[in-house]
Amino acid sequence: MRDVAIVSFAQSNTAxxxxxxxxxxxxxxxxxxxxxxxxRGEIGFTCSGSSDFLQGQPFAFVMxxxxxxxxxxxxxxxxxxxxxxxxxxxxxxIQTGEVDSALVYAFGKTSSGDVAxxxxxxxxxxxxxxxxxxxxxxxxxxxxxxLEGSARTERDLADVAVRSRRxxxxxxxxxxxxxxxxxxxxxxxxxxxxxxxxxxxMTSDGATAMVIVAGDLATRLSERPVWIRGIDHRIxxxxxxVRDLSRAPSAERAASRAGVLEAPVDFAEIDAPYTHQELIxxxxxxxxxxxxxxxxxxxxxARTLMSSGLNRIGDAALRIARGEGDRALAHATQGPCxxxxxxxxxxxx
Amino acid sequence: MAIRCGVVGIGQTKxxxxxxxxxxxxxxxxxxxxxxxxxxxxxADVDAVVIGKAPDMFExxxxxENYLADAVGASGKPLLxxxxxxxxxxxxxxxxxxxxxxxxxxxxxxxxxxKQSESNAMWGLTLSPPFSVAVVAGxxxxxxxxxxxxxxxxxxxxDVGIRTALKDRQNALKNxxxxxxxxxxxxxxxxxxxxxxxxxxxxxxxxxSDGACAMVVAREELALKAPRPPAxxxxxxxxxxxxxxxxxxxxxxxxxxxxxxxxxxxxGIGNPRREIDCAEIYVPFSWFEAMWMENLGFAALNEGWKxxxxxxxxxxxxLPVNMSGGVLSSNAIGASGMxxxxxxxxxxxxxxxxxxxDDVKIAMGHAYGGGSQYFALCLxxxxxx
Amino acid sequence: MxxxxxxxxxxxxxxxxxxDHSAGNAATxxxxxxxxxxxxxxxxxxxxxxLVPPRGADPRTAELxxxxxxxxxxGTIVSYSIVRVPSENIxxxxxxxxxxxxxxxxxxxxxxxxxxxxxxxxxxxxRARAHWVPDEQLAPTIASIEYFEPIDEPxxxxxxxxxxx
Numbered sequence: 001m002r003d004v005a006i007v008s009f010a011q012s013n014t015a016x017x018x019x020x021x022x023x024x025x026x027x028x029x030x031x032x033x034x035x036x037x038x039x040r041g042e043i044g045f046t047c048s049g050s051s052d053f054l055q056g057q058p059f060a061f062v063m064x065x066x067x068x069x070x071x072x073x074x075x076x077x078x079x080x081x082x083x084x085x086x087x088x089x090x091x092x093x094i095q096t097g098e099v100d101s102a103l104v105y106a107f108g109k110t111s112s113g114d115v116a117x118x119x120x121x122x123x124x125x126x127x128x129x130x131x132x133x134x135x136x137x138x139x140x141x142x143x144x145x146x147l148e149g150s151a152r153t154e155r156d157l158a159d160v161a162v163r164s165r166r167x168x169x170x171x172x173x174x175x176x177x178x179x180x181x182x183x184x185x186x187x188x189x190x191x192x193x194x195x196x197x198x199x200x201x202m203t204s205d206g207a208t209a210m211v212i213v214a215g216d217l218a219t220r221l222s223e224r225p226v227w228i229r230g231i232d233h234r235i236x237x238x239x240x241x242v243r244d245l246s247r248a249p250s251a252e253r254a255a256s257r258a259g260v261l262e263a264p265v266d267f268a269e270i271d272a273p274y275t276h277q278e279l280i281x282x283x284x285x286x287x288x289x290x291x292x293x294x295x296x297x298x299x300x301x302a303r304t305l306m307s308s309g310l311n312r313i314g315d316a317a318l319r320i321a322r323g324e325g326d327r328a329l330a331h332a333t334q335g336p337c338x339x340x341x342x343x344x345x346x347x348x349x
Numbered sequence: 350m351a352i353r354c355g356v357v358g359i360g361q362t363k364x365x366x367x368x369x370x371x372x373x374x375x376x377x378x379x380x381x382x383x384x385x386x387x388x389x390x391x392x393a394d395v396d397a398v399v400i401g402k403a404p405d406m407f408e409x410x411x412x413x414e415n416y417l418a419d420a421v422g423a424s425g426k427p428l429l430x431x432x433x434x435x436x437x438x439x440x441x442x443x444x445x446x447x448x449x450x451x452x453x454x455x456x457x458x459x460x461x462x463x464k465q466s467e468s469n470a471m472w473g474l475t476l477s478p479p480f481s482v483a484v485v486a487g488x489x490x491x492x493x494x495x496x497x498x499x500x501x502x503x504x505x506x507x508d509v510g511i512r513t514a515l516k517d518r519q520n521a522l523k524n525x526x527x528x529x530x531x532x533x534x535x536x537x538x539x540x541x542x543x544x545x546x547x548x549x550x551x552x553x554x555x556x557x558s559d560g561a562c563a564m565v566v567a568r569e570e571l572a573l574k575a576p577r578p579p580a581x582x583x584x585x586x587x588x589x590x591x592x593x594x595x596x597x598x599x600x601x602x603x604x605x606x607x608x609x610x611x612x613x614x615x616x617g618i619g620n621p622r623r624e625i626d627c628a629e630i631y632v633p634f635s636w637f638e639a640m641w642m643e644n645l646g647f648a649a650l651n652e653g654w655k656x657x658x659x660x661x662x663x664x665x666x667x668l669p670v671n672m673s674g675g676v677l678s679s680n681a682i683g684a685s686g687m688x689x690x691x692x693x694x695x696x697x698x699x700x701x702x703x704x705x706x707d708d709v710k711i712a713m714g715h716a717y718g719g720g721s722q723y724f725a726l727c728l729x730x731x732x733x734x
Numbered sequence: 735m736x737x738x739x740x741x742x743x744x745x746x747x748x749x750x751x752x753x754d755h756s757a758g759n760a761a762t763x764x765x766x767x768x769x770x771x772x773x774x775x776x777x778x779x780x781x782x783x784x785l786v787p788p789r790g791a792d793p794r795t796a797e798l799x800x801x802x803x804x805x806x807x808x809g810t811i812v813s814y815s816i817v818r819v820p821s822e823n824i825x826x827x828x829x830x831x832x833x834x835x836x837x838x839x840x841x842x843x844x845x846x847x848x849x850x851x852x853x854x855x856x857x858x859x860x861r862a863r864a865h866w867v868p869d870e871q872l873a874p875t876i877a878s879i880e881y882f883e884p885i886d887e888p889x890x891x892x893x894x895x896x897x898x899x
Contacts (some may be wrong), residue, residue: 001452002668046589051411051412052404052406052407052432053405053406053412055413057402058403058405058406058407058473058474059404059434059719061432062434062719062720062722065589065590065591065592066591070589070590070591071590071591071594072590072603072607073589073590073602073603073604073607073608074588074589074590075587075588075589076432076587076588076589076723077433077440077443077444077587078404078431078432078433079429079430079431079432080405080412080430080431080432081412081430083427085429089429090446092444092447092448092451092453093447095447095451095452095453096351096446096447096450096451097350097351118411120413121405121409121410121411121412122410122412122415122416123416124416124658125408125409125410125413125416126372126374129410137649140682204356232427233427233428233516234425234426234427235415235423235424235425235426235427235428236424236425237418237419237424238415238416238417238418238419239419242419243586249425250425253425282629319386334412334415335412335415336415339415339418340415340418340428
């Protein structure tokens with residue numbers, strides 16, 4: 001396998017944008033390309049992630065092409081998935097030897113529609129979607145199962161929120177942040193029991209871009225390239241009653257295949273839009289209590305659907321590039337109740 | 350150094366206006382099971398699944414592949430969903446091939462599909478969001494002026510589209526999977542069919558179909574052991590360009606030209622017209638065959654229509670095009686690109702039945718999408734590269 | 735369950751989703767211009783090509799294109815098609831003509847509809863002008879331009895517009 005590194009990353013998340021998707025994307029892509037040190041025309045492959053239903057428009061990614069410099073014509077592809085999977089496709093392209101570098105980007109405006117409701121369309125269209133169970137309700141089912149089957153309590157969930165929001169105060173790209181405590185949060189009413197507002201993601205509008213390059217090129221471009229030592233993704237069965245929702249087998253498997261267990265990690269950026277999911281994933285990854293989770297505040301504090309997974313990977317990469325850690329686990333999720341998971345292991349030097 | 354990759358199994362569904370005999374999982378499994386059977390494999394032998402489809406509005410399900418994970422044997426495995434508009438079937442196959450070429454997996458199942466009767470494809474293609482700055486007249490409304498431009502530039506006779514449609518529709522009669530199979534189809538029937546968007550007539554246009562197409566791609570050692578000879582992947586290429594900017598040529602797009610040149614260079618092809626034996630190319634309105642012949646370098650500028658006139662692209666011509674009846678005969682939008690690749694691979698593997706050509710050594714698959722802006726191409730060969 | 739109950743093989747599941755769309759800066763410039771009976775394009779900077787309708791960027795360079803430039807509401811038809819099938823969004827009597835028109839001052843063609851012209855007289859190179867809705871109906875919407883119609887100016891020779899056709 002070729003060594004591939006992340007050499008730049010840029011993101012934008014706002015509670016609500018008036019700009020359209022292309023206008024949000026352009027400065028983010030420009031920043032990522034500029035920081036990479038590679039002229040746009042020399043980046044070998046371009047790959048993006050987005051969702052038509054999130055945007056409320058078919059072919060959403062077509063307009064975005066205006067904002068990424070696709071002239072002269074470029075080698076380009078798109079996945080109807082979180083940008084983390086666009087990163088995966090780009091990583092694979094580099095592994096074939098066909099290209100040495102790639103621009104990866106993703107975007108979404110969660111404020112346009114009722115994002116929890118839109119996600120009901122991801123379920124079984126014959127028997128489940130017609131009941132319109134929104135994403136919060138589905139997540140709450142999982143949270144209930146998890147709490148009943150483990151020693152965890154609603155307070156443990158609140159603790160995740162407290163810690164995330166406090167850490168998010170240091171993240172200019174977080175949408176929710178602030179100092180609070182578990183008692184205050186637990187005094188709030190349920191949104192969808194056992195979940196309260198603080199257990200659910202703060203949705204946002206935004207875009208994300210990243211440049212990855214192979215081998216020697218990475219060391220020439222960056223003082224401290226962030227190497228993707230392993231990357232893998234898996235999916236679990238869709239039917240909610242078929243699998244044990246209090247676990248994430250696909251996350252466990254992806255982590256194992258990505259080589260997470262080969263050496264200890266200094267921190268992890270986990271794409272857990274709901275508090276209980278962080279706990280489920282922490283167990284899935286076998287992370288000891290000493291490992292810091294989501295120093296960025298995580299997807300709880302800024303969730304631009306379709307790019308939040310890529311944001312976790314980018315946030316982890318930036319931290320390593322700054323020297324605040326040498327080895328990290330970064331994760332992205334998609335689908336109801338952690339159905340699909342991608343894990344990568346990042347290392348500086 | 351990329352690992353050699355071969356197509357070892359191919360499966361298609363019957364394409365039809367409404368496949369109400371199957372659910373979405375049923376539709377994709379029909380193609381997947383046929384591809385696996387063709388390769389003498391089961392789902393357990395597959396390492397990863399790559400699915401392609403056009404806009405989710407066509408079925409009213411968001412990220413349907415998540416829901417279909419079980420149906421395509423993907424649980425516990427990596428699953429990707431590609432969406433590059435009309436070219437998606439082609440780009441999906443290319444992503445699957447990359448996984449093999451990169452040495453990441455040994456066998457990948459790739460599948461492209463559309464069950465557009467579930468929703469309304471016409472609505473999906475003309476969806477006009479609020480604050481729209483454009484007037485939208487459907488796919489035909491977009492492409493018809495381009496065809497008018499081509500006719501003006503090339504001086505082509507007005508019946509080129511009819512002749513091409515006649516060829517594709519006659520070919521479809523030899524393809525049991527095709528949606529539109531019009532017995533006794535003739536020139537006059539096409540010429541007299543209603544004009545939709547001048548100069549495109551009803552019978553010069555593609556239908557709206559439900560359907561799925563699947564392929565199993567495998568690494569060299571496994572391809573050599575497959576029960577039937579593989580179609581070796583000689584080269585793949587993709588290029589994209591924005592759909593409107595000053596100086597853009599939407600009739601003969603640069604992205605298509607560059608993708609073709611890249612493809613030929615990789616495969617060491619100096620004279621495509623002579624060295625490529627046949628092609629399955631994405632022709633949703635019959636005039637596009639003439640236009641793509643130029644875009645792909647098979648004909649000189651403004652002379653693509655002559656290939657149609659000479660019969661060069663007929664089954665007995667020197668470069669048969671769309672032996673299967675093409676997109677003109679079946680258009681499940683998400684699937685069509687992969688159907689092109691599959692039908693090209695079928696020619697190389699000598700499994701195209703009644704529409705099989707003699708002596709095919711190299712076949713091309715081509716897909717395009719958007720405002721003629723996304724291109725995905727592939728060359729298959731009998732000989733291992 | 736009755737043995738005679740037929741299996742359910744078909745259901746209709748209506749989907750209704752509401753979205754709040756933001757026009758974005760580029761579209762806002764354009765739409766507000768229409769409300770003033772003006773056609774506004776944008777460019778990345780002085781001397782750069784004018785794009786209309788504006789989409790926020792020059793796709794060749796991915797630079798933001800938000801400098802407003804008013805273009806004429808008359809121009810040259812660079813391609814066309816006679817449409818004989820109904821479309822969700824266009825409500826003219828069939829058949830009607832849709833056109834790509836290069837407005838004077840713009841560098842990319844603009845897609846719209848032509849009326850008040852016999853079908854056999856439509857041609858590439860023809861001059862046409864926007865027919866606006868009455869002033870009291872002007873609003874920030876593309877519908878402020880009702881259609882285009884031919885004007886009495888000589889055709890532009892094909893060679894002058896070749897690159898746009």
